[in-house]
Amino acid sequence: MKKIGLVTSGGDAPGMNAAIRAVVRIACSRDLQVFGFERGWEGLLTNTFRRLTPRSVGGILHLGGTILRTSRSPEFKKREGVQKAAETLTLNNVDGLVVVGGDGSLRGALELSRETDARIVGIPATIDNDVFGTEETIGFDTAVNTAITEIDKIRDTANSHERVFIVEVMGRKRGFLALTVGLTVGAEIILVPEVKYSLENIVRTLEESSAKGKKSGIIVAAEGIGDTRKLLREIEEKTGLDVRLSISGYAQRGGHPTARSRLLANLFGNRAVELLLNKQGKRMVGLQKGRITSIELEQVCKTEKSLDLNLLRLAQTLAI
Ligand code: F6P
Numbered sequence: 001m002k003k004i005g006l007v008t009s010g011g012d013a014p015g016m017n018a019a020i021r022a023v024v025r026i027a028c029s030r031d032l033q034v035f036g037f038e039r040g041w042e043g044l045l046t047n048t049f050r051r052l053t054p055r056s057v058g059g060i061l062h063l064g065g066t067i068l069r070t071s072r073s074p075e076f077k078k079r080e081g082v083q084k085a086a087e088t089l090t091l092n093n094v095d096g097l098v099v100v101g102g103d104g105s106l107r108g109a110l111e112l113s114r115e116t117d118a119r120i121v122g123i124p125a126t127i128d129n130d131v132f133g134t135e136e137t138i139g140f141d142t143a144v145n146t147a148i149t150e151i152d153k154i155r156d157t158a159n160s161h162e163r164v165f166i167v168e169v170m171g172r173k174r175g176f177l178a179l180t181v182g183l184t185v186g187a188e189i190i191l192v193p194e195v196k197y198s199l200e201n202i203v204r205t206l207e208e209s210s211a212k213g214k215k216s217g218i219i220v221a222a223e224g225i226g227d228t229r230k231l232l233r234e235i236e237e238k239t240g241l242d243v244r245l246s247i248s249g250y251a252q253r254g255g256h257p258t259a260r261s262r263l264l265a266n267l268f269g270n271r272a273v274e275l276l277l278n279k280q281g282k283r284m285v286g287l288q289k290g291r292i293t294s295i296e297l298e299q300v301c302k303t304e305k306s307l308d309l310n311l312l313r314l315a316q317t318l319a320i
Pocket of ligand 1: 010011012072102126127128170171172173223253
C-alpha cells in the first residue's frame with residue numbers, strides 16, 4: 001500500500017478535522033501518501049483532491065467542521081455514481097480509502113467497497129451517535145455539551161418566568177442525542193423519535209411537576225418527533241402553562257471538539273490506518289466496551305443501533 005484517500009461525507013461533526021489530522025499523520029509516518037478528496041463523495045465523482053501532508057493538517061485539531069468540506073451527494077446514491085468513484089480511485093492508484101461520516105456515508109462506503117479493489121475503512125463521525133458497532137461516534141460528545149450549555153441557560157430564564165420550555169435538539173431519525181442531553185440537563189420530559197409521545201402523559205407530568213412545586217419545566221425533544229410548534233400550542237391549551245420553544249439546531253454540528261471527541265478521532269484514525277496497512281478493508285473502526293475495535297461494514301449497515309430505553313425511565317425517576 002502506497003497511496004490512500006481520505007474523505008469526509010454527510011453531516012459534519014466536531015472532531016472530523018482531528019480525524020483528518022490523525023489519519024494523515026499516522027499514514028505519513030508509515031510512508032503512505034494521502035489524497036484528501038473534497039466536498040464528500042463529490043470529490044470522488046469529479047476527481048477533486050489535494051495532497052495532505054503532516055504540515056497541511058497543522059492547526060486544525062481544535063476546529064469544528066471539516067477542512068475537506070462535505071456534502072450530501074444524490075449522484076453517489078446511484079450505482080453509476082459509485083462506479084465513477086471507483087474509477088477515480090483506480091485512476092489515481094489509490095489502494096485504500098478512509099471514509100469519515102455517519103450512517104449514510106458508511107452505507108456509501110460499503111457500496112463503494114463492492115465496486116473497487118481498493119480497501120475501504122470507515123470512521124464513524126456524526127452528532128447523532130446512531131451507528132451500530134460503536135458505542136460512540138466522533139462529534140457526539142461535543143454536540144451533547146453544546147446543547148447542555150444552552151439548556152442550562154434556558155433553565156435560568158425558565159425558572160425566573162416560571163415557564164415550560166421545549167428545547168428541540170437534532171436527530172431526525174434517532175434520539176441518542178436527545179436522550180443523553182435530556183438526562184444530563186435534568187429534563188422533566190424527553191421525547192425521542194423511537195417512542196411515540198402521548199400528549200396526555202406530557203400534560204400529566206407537567207401538572208404533577210407544578211403541583212410538586214417545580215417552577216419550570218424542560219422538555220428535550222429530538223427534531224424527529226414531529227411538529228414541536230404544534231406540541232407547544234397543545235400543551236398551552238391543555239395546561240394553561242406558559243410554554244416557549246427553543247430550537248438549538250445546527251449549532252450542535254459546529255464548535256471546538258471536546259477532549260472526548262478529539263480522543264476518539266485520534267484513536268479511530270490510528271486504527272483505520274493500521275487496518276489498511278494490515279490489508280483489511282470493508283470494515284469500520286469503533287469503540288466497544290471501552291476498547292478500539294473494528295467491525296465489518298456489512299454488519300454496521302444492516303443492524304440498527306438500539307436506544308437504551310432504561311435511560312428514559314431513569315430520567316423520569318430523576319425528574320420527580
Ligand atoms: O448530522 C446529522 C444531522 O444533524 C441530523 O441530526 C439531522 O437530522 C440532519 O443531520 C440534518 O442534515 P442536513 O445537513 O441535511 O440539514
